[in-house]
Amino acid sequence: MTKDKKQNSQHTYWNPYFGGFLFGILILFTFFLTGRGLGASGAMKSSVVSMVETVAPTHAENNAYYSKFINEDESPMNTWLVFETLGLLIGAFISGGLSGRISWRVQHSPKITSKRRLVFALGGGVLFGLGAQIARGCTSGAALSGMAVLSTGGFITMLAIFGSAYAFAYFFRKNWI
Numbered sequence: 001m002t003k004d005k006k007q008n009s010q011h012t013y014w015n016p017y018f019g020g021f022l023f024g025i026l027i028l029f030t031f032f033l034t035g036r037g038l039g040a041s042g043a044m045k046s047s048v049v050s051m052v053e054t055v056a057p058t059h060a061e062n063n064a065y066y067s068k069f070i071n072e073d074e075s076p077m078n079t080w081l082v083f084e085t086l087g088l089l090i091g092a093f094i095s096g097g098l099s100g101r102i103s104w105r106v107q108h109s110p111k112i113t114s115k116r117r118l119v120f121a122l123g124g125g126v127l128f129g130l131g132a133q134i135a136r137g138c139t140s141g142a143a144l145s146g147m148a149v150l151s152t153g154g155f156i157t158m159l160a161i162f163g164s165a166y167a168f169a170y171f172f173r174k175n176w177i
Helices: 003-009 016-034 041-055 057-062 080-098 114-135 139-148 152-175
Strands: none
Touching: 016 139, 041 057, 041 080, 041 114, 114 139, 114 152, 139 152
């Protein structure tokens, strides 16, 4: 492998502790400015409600869950969480573009195929999305923002997320190690 190819295949990431520190400062700053913490699952909920309302308005109005979020005067997409998530996606693309890391690839261990990696990623994403809906918040909203205000629920959510991840990692470790 030539030096140029080897250099392009390496991935340079920020120190995770520094990233976590900055994220913590951002959460505190968000509480200071808005009175609320961060979270992305609310934007997903707003998107789903908007799609259902567009495709099947009668169903959305008669559904006990969707009808809570439908207001004739205002779109469910008109929430700061949607703009936060859009900013997150745009910022990620800018960061990836500036660092030269935008490309179509599936990163996985040599022990599994790309297809298996994608199936596991999709399954994990679906399960995490369902869990975020049941818990009424994602890792950022329920756990990190909850912990920032010293909420018992935030600490319990974080323990549940990392505890279950640690327990399930035992069964899936052969795919990566």
